[in-house]
Amino acid sequence: MISAYKRRKLAFITVVYWFLLLFIVAAWIWWFISLESQNSQMRFYKLLQLNKDDPAYEQKLFFINDEHRRKTAQYISxxxxxxxVTLIGALFVYRSVRKQFMLNRQQQNFMMAVTHELKTPIAVINLSLETLLKRKLDEGKQQHFIKTSLQETERLNDLVSNILITSQLESGNYINDKESINFSELVYKCVTDFASRFPSRAITKNIRENIFINGESLLLQLLVNNLISNALKYSPKEKPVQVSLSNHNGNILLRVMDEGAGISEEEKKKVFAKFYRSGDEAVRNTKGTGLGLYLCKRITENHNGKIAIQDNKPAGSIFNVEFKV
Structure with missing residues (x-):
């Protein structure tokens, strides 16, 4: 209901805006016609005052016609x-206002997503702890509830880290402390953690040993975690997710592959935008805040790399992150 109201409001503002713009352009055209009409009348009056028997008649006629042409050219230019200038300014204002409307909408979707993402793990943790407190359970069930609580705590930690790091990177307050890191061990640890948190999911790895990179450990860990999390989120539970790390053309290549529905060409251009998530937040089932892939791009660029998406055959997507050595 609110979304429909805002769309109608945006449509109304757009119609009014273009109506006013057309009115301004029409006023310019009327101004030109009015001045040109006045110019023609002045030429006509001057021609009436000429005497054909005047020896300077031809010269005066030339000056009158020349003045008329110059004024016409002046009015046209x-x-x-x-x-x-009016159209360029109007287009700039229109794009800026529309961009602001879209940003506000994405921010509202982000707030809805964050609210849901925070409430869900808190509710699960609260329920697990209450169950452990009020009931006497055998060792196996206790371990189950403890493990569930730890998984939801990790989920909360990932969410908070994404929000904080994004804010710090955008404000320029994040202090980079880059050093030589064994990227192979970092990627291996991330994959192992996800395999432990999601034992029912198949996560395969092909990680070449002793690949080092000059970077920030926390940021690179967030990069790998977000890519793996995204692959698990958007692929069927029975399909595997593959993570590979290798040297490619003298550079470092990290690949995360899934066998989900894939990403359309149009969506590939948008998925790295801040807050962007396909679909409507009110009806979307997949978890997320729209910051994960945006943060991946920022981290990659921060480490002098580039990130790209390609189709996985026969289905799914491949996220390629290449760092220059």
Whole structure:
């Protein structure tokens, strides 16, 4: 209901905006016609005052026609200049306002997603702890509830880390402390952690040993975690997720592959945008805040790398992150 109201409001503002713009352009055209009409009348009056028997008749006629042509050219050039400047300014304002509307909408979707993402793990942890407190359970069930609580705590930690790091990177307050890191061990640890947290999911790895990179450990860990989390989120539970790390053309190549529905060409251009998530937040089933892939791109660029998406055959997506050595 609220979304429909905002769409109608945006449509109304757009119609009013373009109506006013057309009115301004029409006013410029009327201004030109009025001045040109006045110019023609002045030429006509001057021609009436000429005497054909005057020896300077031809010269005066030439000056009158030349003045008329120069004023016409002046009005045309000024009119075109005003119209062009008006249209450029109007287009800039329109794009800025529309971009602001879209950003506000994405921020509202983000707040809805964050609220849901925070409430769900808190509710699960609260229920698990209450069950452990109020009931006497055997060792196996106790371990189950403790493990569930730890998994949801990790989920909360990932969410908070994404929000905080994004804020710090954008504000320029994040202090980079880059050093030589064994990237192979970092990726291996991330994959192992996800395999432990999601024992029912198949996560395969092909990690070449002793690949070192000059970078920030926390940021690179967030990068790998977000890519793996994204692959698990958007692929069927029975399909495997593959993580590989290798040297490629003298550079370091990290690949995360899934066998999900894949990403359309249009979506590939948008998924790295801040807050972007396909679909409507009110009806979307997949978890997330729209910061994961945005943060992946920022971290990759922060480490002098590039990230790209390609189709996985026969189905799914491959996220390629390549770092220059």
């Amino acid at each position: 000024e009119g075109i200049s005003f119209v062009i």
